[in-house]
Amino acid sequence: MSADLNLRISPRTVQQETVDKLRLAILSGLFQPGSRLIESQLCAQLGVSRPSLREALRSLEAERLIEIVPNRGPAIPALSWEEATAIYEVRELLEVEAAGRCALRIPAEQLRELEKSLLAFEQAAASHDGLAQVMTAADFYSIILANCGNPILEEVHRGLVARISFFRGRSMSLDGRAQSSLAEMRDIYESIAAGDEKAARKASKKHLLKAKAAAKISMENGA
Amino acid sequence: MSADLNLRISPRTVQQETVDKLRLAILSGLFQPGSRLIESQLCAQLGVSRPSLREALRSLEAERLIEIVPNRGPAIPALSWEEATAIYEVRELLEVEAAGRCALRIPAEQLRELEKSLLAFEQAAASHDGLAQVMTAADFYSIILANCGNPILEEVHRGLVARISFFRGRSMSLDGRAQSSLAEMRDIYESIAAGDEKAARKASKKHLLKAKAAAKISMENGA
């Protein structure tokens, strides 16, 4: 037996690393929406071979983070306001359900984690760090989704949030949006902590509607 | 039917063909759940090179139709009853919403398509052809989802249905399930045709609950 504490049963492969790096790059807004990605360039920048890169691109395509058109290659899709609206509507369905279920079944330990993530968001909101706000807000929701008792709900939600996170980054930059977002999230937290399913659903729905409205404003301004 | 106005048809690539063939093979139950897929064998059977095959496998992995464990390769996941339940619950969320929206906005032409697909399912139900039943039922739903006015809802739903279709195939084989399924689907169709949102939601919910129950029975018997 080796002395290494190798309890991780998932060795990280080049393809996984590549997917993660590219996903982070895309979510950070490193690439302009609509711009094309050149395989040879990415290979050089990431230090991987084309086959590995292409596998990673297929994974990202399935996540809808890139689009691959035959004979034209991968590109960053430009998210239209219609699509964004559609995503917000589906998120509403999922998140309201998840918040309600979560209120009924979250363990005490996870509730503390949820509180922690709320505090982290509070800090981020005060700091005016857009990326930190997006990340901590995503943490908050991922804890709720992870404790709704339905892993599929969580999986589907993750796929949607990834696509919309740079939207969230924009709407957070609106004056006061981060603060009101914080208040809404606190409502959700308190409803869940109280085990009040109806209140959790209501608070979650309210939060999402406001987020959607904020995103719309920032989109109209920024477009 | 209208002639193909789409002049920029994407050329079908080897990878797309491979994905389609494999998906069909998996949904047809050609591979045993839990069994591993050997890349070299698949390459020989499909007549494609390993890089192309591996790209296709990454796409299918993202669809959750296969699982790829590092250093062990792709395998057909064994869907547990818990996961199946979770999928049914999320499908309920999505399909109820879609049916309700569809009732309010489906164009007359699409409504005729929906009727056609219902008739096709009727034929399949009478024929005791399991695969045909699954396929025509999937058509019926895909028309509803395509006309709910939210492409994201459609996209998410497709990802779930793929995974559960072989479940559906099983539950259809229960005595009388196809017939009662037909009756429920006709309810949905008529509610939509009448433009009655509430009735469409109700009928859709009822159908899904029954389908879930049937799937549970067949799972307990077959396991």
Place this chain on the structure above:
DNA sequence: GATTGCAAGAATGTCAGACAATCTGGTTGA
């Protein structure tokens, strides 16, 4: 001057082959 046509270059789609790392199953030795 605007439009068309074409040719050179770039980028993708696909394949073949290779090799190391890892897993698997059976054999051997204690």
Place this chain on the structure above:
DNA sequence: TCAACCAGATTGTCTGACATTCTTGCAATC
């Protein structure tokens, strides 16, 4: 019996190559 070990099988990854398809700039034509 059980553990160590070895050979084959399989995957992860890379290199290199070539045909096909897109892009772009330039020239020819009206």
